[in-house]
Amino acid sequence: MIEKTTRSLLYLDGVSVSFDGFKALNNLSFIVEPGELRAIIGPNGAGKTTMMDIITGKTRPDTGDVFFDGGKVDLTKKDEAEIAQLGIGRKFQKPTVFESHTVWDNLELALNRKRGVFATLFYSLTAVDKARIEEILETVRLTHRKDELAANLSHGQKQWLEIGMLLAQEPKLLLVDEPVAGMTDAETVETAILLREIAKTRSVVVVEHDMGFIRDLGVKVTCLAEGSVLAEGSIDFVSSDQKVIENYLGR
Numbered sequence: 001m002i003e004k005t006t007r008s009l010l011y012l013d014g015v016s017v018s019f020d021g022f023k024a025l026n027n028l029s030f031i032v033e034p035g036e037l038r039a040i041i042g043p044n045g046a047g048k049t050t051m052m053d054i055i056t057g058k059t060r061p062d063t064g065d066v067f068f069d070g071g072k073v074d075l076t077k078k079d080e081a082e083i084a085q086l087g088i089g090r091k092f093q094k095p096t097v098f099e100s101h102t103v104w105d106n107l108e109l110a111l112n113r114k115r116g117v118f119a120t121l122f123y124s125l126t127a128v129d130k131a132r133i134e135e136i137l138e139t140v141r142l143t144h145r146k147d148e149l150a151a152n153l154s155h156g157q158k159q160w161l162e163i164g165m166l167l168a169q170e171p172k173l174l175l176v177d178e179p180v181a182g183m184t185d186a187e188t189v190e191t192a193i194l195l196r197e198i199a200k201t202r203s204v205v206v207v208e209h210d211m212g213f214i215r216d217l218g219v220k221v222t223c224l225a226e227g228s229v230l231a232e233g234s235i236d237f238v239s240s241d242q243k244v245i246e247n248y249l250g251r
């Protein structure tokens with residue numbers, strides 16, 4: 001266990017949390033390695049959102065350990081702002097970009113958010129910042145739309161822009177909740193490629209119900225149900241598991 005804690009980027013062990021007597025997480029253990037892209041599936045109410053809430057400090061576990069960065073940081077002792085500063089970025093399901101700003105300005109604002117108020121007051125865009133924004137634009141497929149108002153982007157492009165805004169803050173771990181809900185088929189396919197690219201430089205945990213997308217990701221899948229891990233492994237392994245079929249896929 002000690003070895004796993006020190007090697008892993010994220011380490012949850014025996015995490016439980018109850019709301020009014022209902023166990024949303026029940027002895028959940030979950031490990032993410034540095035540079036890993038992991039998919040999470042599971043029925044409604046399985047505890048996927050609650051798990052994200054525990055990692056980001058929004059919810060405190062009743063019992064269990066949550067360590068980050070090779071066991072260096074006990075996340076249960078940190079608040080949400082500290083956890084964001086440590087390098088855990090979270091993308092909620094609904095995009096929250098600044099609609100009345102351009103794509104470029106959204107990314108510039110996100111880059112600034114990292115700096116704090118004092119630095120921002122005396123801030124001017126350096127060549128390094130400009131290069132980083134251009135790099136992010138390429139990653140999130142928005143170079144050709146950089147001067148467009150965010151309001152004019154498609155739903156999928158808004159999701160990509162928000163992912164870009166999180167990248168501007170250079171997270172070590174990116175948590176992404178149902179990114180392809182409402183996207184076109186082409187955007188969904190592109191999002192799988194995009195997340196695989198992002199995971200070359202950081203770890204990514206993505207929660208999704210779209211099984212075609214999960215298959216496209218081609219990574220290790222964790223199926224949660226009733227607050228704990230039901231099955232974990234390749235998509236073929238997990239989707240042929242009888243418990244997963246009964247609790248999720250066959251429903």
Ligand SMILES: Nc1ncnc2c1ncn2[C@@H]1O[C@H](COP(=O)(O)OP(=O)(O)OP(=O)(O)O)[C@@H](O)[C@H]1O
Nearest residue numbers: 019020023024042043044045046047048049050051
């Ligand atoms: N703050 C809360 N107060 C009370 N109950 C909660 C709270 N947060 C979550 N729950 C309950 O805990 C259970 C797990 O919910 P959670 O949202 O984590 O599931 P989920 O796997 O993300 O589901 P979905 O796929 O529908 O988003 C649900 O029964 C939910 O109603």
